[in-house]
Amino acid sequence: MKIAVDDLSGPEIAAFLSAHVQQMRSISPPESKHALDLDALREPAITFWSVREGGTVLGCGALKRLDAGHAELKSMRTSPARKRSGIASFLLGHILTEATRTGFTRLSLETGTAEFFLPARKLYEKFGFTTCEPFADYLPDPLSTFMTKTL
Numbered sequence: 001m002k003i004a005v006d007d008l009s010g011p012e013i014a015a016f017l018s019a020h021v022q023q024m025r026s027i028s029p030p031e032s033k034h035a036l037d038l039d040a041l042r043e044p045a046i047t048f049w050s051v052r053e054g055g056t057v058l059g060c061g062a063l064k065r066l067d068a069g070h071a072e073l074k075s076m077r078t079s080p081a082r083k084r085s086g087i088a089s090f091l092l093g094h095i096l097t098e099a100t101r102t103g104f105t106r107l108s109l110e111t112g113t114a115e116f117f118l119p120a121r122k123l124y125e126k127f128g129f130t131t132c133e134p135f136a137d138y139l140p141d142p143l144s145t146f147m148t149k150t151l
Contacts, residue, residue, distance in 0.1 A: 001058065001087070003094050006050040008042055013050055016057040017041070020077045027116055032143040034110050036062070036074055046074065047098070051091050059087040061095050066108075066136050071099055073109040076120065088123055096127065100151045108135045108148040121145060 006013055017038050024035040041048050041062060051059035059082070062074040073095065078087045099107050109124065111117050129147040134140055 001051055001053050001090065003049050003051050003091060006048050006060070008038055008048060012055065012057050013060070014038055016050075016060060016077070016079075017075070020060075020075065027114060028112060028143060032112075032141050034138075034144070041075060048075070049091065049095065051087055058082050059091050061091045063095055063099055063102075063104075063107075065104075069103070069105040070135075071102075071104045071107050072136060073107055076109075084119070088120075089126075092123065092127055096149075096151070105151050106148060107151055108132065108146065110134075110138055110144050110146055113143050113145050117145070121147075124149075 008014070008017075021035050021037050024033050045065040046062050048062040049060065050057050057079065059076075059078045061076045064072040064074050066072055076088065076092070078085075096107065109129065111120050111124070124147050127149065129149045132146050132148040134144075134146050135148065138144065138146065
């Protein structure tokens, strides 16, 4: 398994992210869906990583710069065929290391409140994230959980 910065130009990552956005749309109503599509992930403030084994995309995650000290974790996804195999922990550890190396002092995220998102919330708690108030341009939403971690 290898984690690398991904330029989002390959058809494999495009298909992987399309499946992610479609799944989020099926779970969350439009006003509560915060998953970024391929074009939004290409903005300069975002660094995007993919996890691959051979040519197969197993997972992805991104870091969006909010200000000099604060970043947001975005687009965390593991291939459904490889859930609970350690890929998300491997990737989240990498992103936390990179966020710290880059000089961020706080990392925040938004995830859902539905049962579907429980494994994600547990993963983030395992890595030291705690619930917080909405940040950046998020508004309070009963379908969103906001979490943060001091680095």
